[in-house]
Amino acid sequence: xxxxxxxxxxxxSLCDVLGTAPESLDALALVFHCGSxxxxxVIWDGFLERMGQLGCSGxxxxxxxxxxxxxxxxxxxxxxxxxxxxDTFITSPAAGRRAALDRSATAQLLRTLCxxxxxxxxxxxxxxxxxxxxxxRKDLWLMxxxxxxxxxxxxALKIINLEASPWPSIIDEFVEHQRFCQSAExxxxxxxxxxxxxxxxxxx
Numbered sequence: 001x002x003x004x005x006x007x008x009x010x011x012x013s014l015c016d017v018l019g020t021a022p023e024s025l026d027a028l029a030l031v032f033h034c035g036s037x038x039x040x041x042v043i044w045d046g047f048l049e050r051m052g053q054l055g056c057s058g059x060x061x062x063x064x065x066x067x068x069x070x071x072x073x074x075x076x077x078x079x080x081x082x083x084x085x086x087d088t089f090i091t092s093p094a095a096g097r098r099a100a101l102d103r104s105a106t107a108q109l110l111r112t113l114c115x116x117x118x119x120x121x122x123x124x125x126x127x128x129x130x131x132x133x134x135x136x137r138k139d140l141w142l143m144x145x146x147x148x149x150x151x152x153x154x155x156a157l158k159i160i161n162l163e164a165s166p167w168p169s170i171i172d173e174f175v176e177h178q179r180f181c182q183s184a185e186x187x188x189x190x191x192x193x194x195x196x197x198x199x200x201x202x203x204x
Contacts, residue, residue: 002058
């Protein structure tokens with residue numbers, strides 16, 4: 001039986017068997033690896049052939065190698081995967097308008113794809129959700145991904161010169177916001193360190 005019993009079923013049926021959400025990083029990487037147009041597709045013969053190439057005759061074997069598939073996609077096809085993910089989740093454009101993701105969907109996709117790999121992704125996703133324009137075009141999406149790869153954590157932001165920044169304005173605003181938060185936190189810690197401990201008095 002193996003995968004054949006799932007032929008023609010929605011991809012989410014396989015996700016249920018694997019114990020992963022249809023829009024998780026593992027699920028997205030698997031669908032991309034198998035050449036599908038999205039997670040709403042059904043299990044098709046091409047998928048079964050790709051599973052055979054991986055040496056997976058059924059969900060049990062696939063579950064064991066799912067992490068390896070995800071790592072291979074992220075390590076060797078990252079740029080293509082990001083472009084595919086955008087195209088998969090784009091908001092249906094109105095007539096005459098370019099395809100885009102709304103900022104909520106952008107934030108969610110950032111969290112799904114990047115939080116496991118880049119520590120700064122959580123903060124960037126929240127900032128996009130609160131401060132970005134309503135619609136995110138593909139060129140900005142790819143710039144956000146490139147930014148996270150160049151600057152995976154807060155410490156890396158120190159080298160950015162905002163006066164000569166090559167990044168889009170929303171990224172510059174995010175960097176400025178992060179620096180403000182870091183400065184405020186450092187100031188709070190310094191102030192706390194100079195205050196006497198509660199309940200203690202000096203002895204004479």
